[in-house]
Amino acid sequence: MTDTGGTLMVQGTTSDAGKSVLVAGLGRVLRRRGIAVAPFKPQNMALNSAVTAQGGEIGRAQALQAAACGLQPHTDFNPVLLKPSSDRGAQVIVNGRAVEELDARAYHDYKPVAREAVLAAHRRLAAQYAAVLVEGAGSPAEINLRAGDIANMGFAEAVDCPVILVADIDRGGVFAHLVGTLVLLAESERARVVGFVINRFRGDPALLQSGLDWLEAETGKPVLGVLPYLSGLQLDAEDALLREAAPASDAWASGEGEALRVVVPALPRISNHTDFDPLRLHPGVSLRFAGPGERLQPADLVLLPGSKAVRDDLAWLREQGFERELMRHLRYGGRVLGICGGYQMLGRAVHDPEGVEGTPGSSVGLGLLDVETTLRPAKQLRQVTGEGVMERAAPVRGYEIHAGHTAGADCERPVLQLAAGPDGARSTDDAVAGTYVHGVFDEPAAAGALLAWAGLEADGAAVDLDALRETSLERLADALEEHMDIDRLLDLLHVQQGGARS
Structure with a gap:
């Protein structure tokens, strides 16, 4: 022993x-x-x-x-991390690397390893x-x-x-x-x-x-x-999503007041919702999660979060009626930013030919970015640094965790210039953007630039998450x-x- x-x-x-x-x-x-x-x-x-x-x-x-x-x-x-992809299955990560997708019974047999x-x-x-x-x-x-x-x-x-x-x-x-x-x-x-x-x-x-x-x-x-x-x-929360129980106030819904209104759909397999902690704490931002049976309240910015099951969560968005409300949000001048899985949903299609996240196949995306994503078994795992190019230059640091490659015409207008190369995509009208970088709001200057793009006029009170x-x-x-x-x-x-x- x-x-x-x-x-x-x-x-x-x-x-x-x-x-x-x-x-x-x-x-x-x-x-x-x-x-x-x-x-x-x-x-x-x-x-x-x-x-x-x-x-x-x-x-x-x-x-x-x-x-x-x-x-x-x-x-x-x-050394062992389980990332649920359904109610019965999870991706098994051992010593930092994904090894298999197993259901509960199969993982029981895998436990000696x-x-x-x-x-x-x-x-x-x-x-x-x-x-x-x-x-x-x-x-x-x-x-x-x-x-x-x-x-x-x-x-x-x-x-x-x-x-x-x-x-x-x-x-x-x-x-x-x-x-x-x-x-x-x-x-x-x-x-x-x-x-x-x-x-x-x-x-x-x-x-x-x-x-x-x-x-x-x-x-x-x-x-x-x-x-x-x-x-x-x-x-940082280990996993559970912090939700506001109270409904949006009339003042919030009507746009009265100075706070930038931000809505995040609470996807069933939402991942790394800690991305939004700097916004939840920002004095100039009012952030709300929209869950099952709720609506996307009128907002200035809709954030599509990461997901462990992108195609399934995309189908859930449609079942909730969020796709229709997202289009209305854009017609009224709102902005949309997708992070990781949310970025993939914004494109024309998400392809999973090898069944990386479930049944092999393809799903029609939201079509808000001229890009397509193909999921691959090998994950991109890295810490990144660089500079944001939206609204104004600002230093960015974060990390990537994704199993897909995204390409298309809108990638010619990146969101970030990283040390490893350009990241993300923006629509031609600059109303929709996507990035693979988690933690993109962690640096106060980067958060300020992204929020200015979304319509926040004063960003001098950005949150220093590390100091907090x-x-x-x-x-x-x-x-x-x-x-x-x-x-x-x-x-x-x-x-x-x-x-x-x-």
Whole structure:
């Protein structure tokens, strides 16, 4: 068995219990204390991903955790990534590269191969860093997924590491979640749970104390921390799409006020919706997602997002009536920008002769750009830099994740000039544009130029997403320092301040 004295795993009683954020916060705490620390998630299922400098693909949350630890993203931080392409199937990415498209039953048979990749990546990290913070997936108490598990207790048992169990009290039923999860674990698994963290607590901590006393007496395990509800953290979402529940106001729909109105169709297989975080936070922009059963509200700009299943999501757009509303939007002078899969939808056709994203065949595109796309098995994965050419020159940085090649007359009018060459296409009337670059709004100057093209007159208040992320990580770490027993955590990791193994 590998020496994993510096490994600690964070598992959750449910999805979205706070595992990703807790690992990021602990990573920043340890980094502050001079400890060489790395994040690790054996298996992630998400449509938000990031590209490493080496051209590999990992979960977006692990890129965030790497930043918290002061590291560049690396494929060892997330050796297995599953990107759902349907309700039953997913693209399997191992060590940063897509290997197969498998349904759930076939992936179960593939797990021994995935397990070897997971354990090898962890061995490399454990040899390089004093501490490795591991994030579980979903819940360890999902009985139907226990056989061959590599994401939760199966991994913890394989490397013999301790586990912290985190639960979200804001959901309600926190004590039932914690105790119920323990009950459903095997005896050896229960033994390796070394403590609990209660997340997103609001109110007077004294009112919770009797429950904490009962929990510790009932389970014989300590509560390592009660973390407050921290509103306003600007951290990259692992997968879930943030949606505004409230309908568009009359003022928004009528165009009153100074904000640029932006609508994003919430595609069933939307990917990398973090592209729109800078706009969601921009004081001069009002951004809304339009989901099933909703309409595309009158807007200045419609953004077509990335998609893991372009042809299926294009069919969904039509079923929702969004194609008709998109044409009306353009007739009334609106602008349209497609990113990655959204760019491909804007062309005359999307061809998938080899069944890269499903059944082989072709789909008629929206016909708003004079281009066509052919999907290919090999993905383009790279970080990019360059300059935007729309409205005014501005520096751009981002990344590409796509399995298609797009060509046509409108590519002669690119959106970006990258170091690797021109990217994207614009219509002859300049009302429609598309790009393959994710993160195109991340640089404030680039966001300002694109928003000026869309009609925003004043863009001096552009959002510096990197600065907001860094401030949020520091605020998160401050909260953990105050509300968690960090000294006990260091004991569990067998490391001392400064990074030496104890």
